[in-house]
Amino acid sequence: MPKRSYDQYCGLARALDVIGGRWSLLIVRELLVGPARYGELQAGLPGIATNLLAERLRELEETGIVQRTLAAEGNGVVYMLTPWGSELRGAVGALVNWSTPLMISGPRADDSFRGHxxxxxxxxxxxxxxxxxxxxxxxxxxxxxxxxxxxxxxxxxxxxxxxxxxxxxxxxxxxxxxxxxxxxxxxxxxxxxxxxxxxxxxxxxxxxx
Known part of the structure; x- marks a missing residue:
């Protein structure tokens, strides 16, 4: 059982128990592009504190959404989505499509953007x-x-x-x-x-x- 739970026998509530935390779905967004090192994740998530990124990655690993593996080059570690975690692509895509009316006004003055x-x-x-x-x-x-x-x-x-x-x-x-x-x-x-x-x-x- 996650540390914070809605305590509801409902698929949406159970899903939010594990991916509803601040930054969790944005970490998933980064890993839908491809496996990434810790530093690459932090660069792709402007505004996240390094201790919070580490905490969220640990939570996503514990719930079976993210896994660590050795990088193809060098001795570093990369994070990647598990097959179950990759199934979030549809949910993330649905939210992106749903957000269109929210995007019409364009970026705010303090909004960041990364090309990837x-x-x-x-x-x-x-x-x-x-x-x-x-x-x-x-x-x-x-x-x-x-x-x-x-x-x-x-x-x-x-x-x-x-x-x-x-x-x-x-x-x-x-x-x-x-x-x-x-x-x-x-x-x-x-x-x-x-x-x-x-x-x-x-x-x-x-x-x-």
């Missing part, structure tokens, strides 16, 4: 996209390039760690997210950003019918 957050956001906002003609484009915020591929199986978003796609839109987070959510048209997004490549590729990936 686009991986989870775009996977969620574009989850219903399909294309018989595969299209791959890049979007970049603060020099962090994210690759978006739409094909017959769906949407695939990941950090671009190698050669960038031929078409890349560089712009503000609010513009990229607005285009992905359908609040902005591709033309509006292009007008407010820097496009390298072909606008028709962006249309294929982002335009709503």
């Amino acid at each position: 957050w686009l991986v989870v956001a775009l996977n969620s906002l574009l989850a219903d996209r399909r294309s018989d003609t595969p299209t791959t484009v890049g979007v970049a915020v603060d020099d962090e390039v994210v690759s978006v591929r739409i094909d017959e199986k769906g949407t695939h978003v990941e950090l671009c760690r190698g050669e960038e796609p031929a078409t890349v839109l560089r712009g503000e987070a609010a513009v990229v997210l607005g285009m992905a959510s359908g609040m902005l048209t591709v033309d509006q997004a292009v007008a407010a950003s820097d496009l390298r490549g072909k606008k028709k590729d962006l249309v294929s990936a982002f335009a709503r019918g």
Whole structure:
């Protein structure tokens, strides 16, 4: 039983017992992008105290959501989601989609943003996209390039760690997210950003019918 519990025999209450703590779902968001070292997690969670991050990671490990393993390179330790923890992708995606009305006003003056957050956001906002003609484009915020591929199986978003796609839109987070959510048209997004490549590729990936 978690230290703090709603003491209700309800699936939602039980879920909130283990992931309802402050920062817990944001740690899950970071690990949905991929395994991460402690320092990488802290960098991706601006505002979290290091002792609180350690506490939340310990709680998530104890409940079977997060596990530690040796890094592929070096002797360090990385944190990753367990198979059960990875099943939170759908719940996180549903919250991202639900949040659209809250995002319309744009970032507040004290809001931070990290480019890799686009991986989870775009996977969620574009989850219903399909294309018989595969299209791959890049979007970049603060020099962090994210690759978006739409094909017959769906949407695939990941950090671009190698050669960038031929078409890349560089712009503000609010513009990229607005285009992905359908609040902005591709033309509006292009007008407010820097496009390298072909606008028709962006249309294929982002335009709503």
